[in-house]
Amino acid sequence: MSRSGNGKLNLAELREAIAGVDAKLAEIEAEVIEAKHTKRRTAQSSPVDWHKADGRERESKAECERLNDVRVELEADLVEAELVEETKRRKGLAEEVMAIARDMRQSQLPVHLVAVITEIEELIEDLARVRLICGAGPGGEGAVVNARNLLLTAFARLPWTRFGAPDRRWAASELIQSWAAACEGGAKRFAAENPKSASSRSAAWGKPVANAVATGKPNGGIDPAKPMRGDDPTFRVYDSAGDAAKARYAAMKGNQK
Secondary structure (H helix, E strand, C coil), X not given: CCCCCCCCCCHHHHHHHHHHHHHHHHHHHHHHHHHHHHHHHHCXXXXXXXXXXXXXHHHHHHHHHXXXXXXXXXXXXXXXXXXXXXXXXXXXXXXXXXXXXXXXXXXXXXXXXXXXXXXXXXXXXXXXXXXXXXXXXXXXXXXXXXXXXXXXXXXXXXXXXXXXXXXXXXXXXXXXXXXXXXXXXXXXXXXXXCHHHHHHHHHHHCHHHHHHHHHCCHHXXXXXXXXXXXXXXXXXXXXXXXXXXXXXXXXXXXXXX
């Protein structure tokens, strides 16, 4: 029987050898049974045949003992070989996991997430500037709602995020193309508009719009959360309606004292 390079049988060879020993044991055990039957039949009638059968029985039993010893050794070798094989298998799996970890450390997910957020912010800001310049393109609230629906559509592939279902399913290319088309249409109308009517409309918008176009910021860069000249000294902008209600309730209690 062939052996591996270290002189020991491999797993397949060991299993094959054990199966061969089992088959041989079955044959010899059958011979033992047959010899016993012969001894019973010839015990009285033929002492010679009885002695022959007794000899065969003794030889067969001795061979059975030898084969059982061989089988025990093969079983021990099999256990050792299986342990070695399992160690190799686990080492291979561990190396696979280490490779996954190395790839994970080099993942560009943080970069991609920042890039996505930045791209959305820039698109929303571009739409706001288009509205300031020529009043075209989707409205601010509509753009934000559509951007939110786009994100919900994209993350719908990951139901475990539990972000909820979008009001409308958008493909990124579809939404961006619709925004671009609206901006292009507004630009064409703006360029073709009669300058006199455009001037009158700009006058109606007033100085805040002109400042907004110049600075690229709504309200001409004025922060509505900060007090302006003429405001009450106690002016304050709260983060939520709940916070405002709490402050109002506290003020009411103070006035009652």
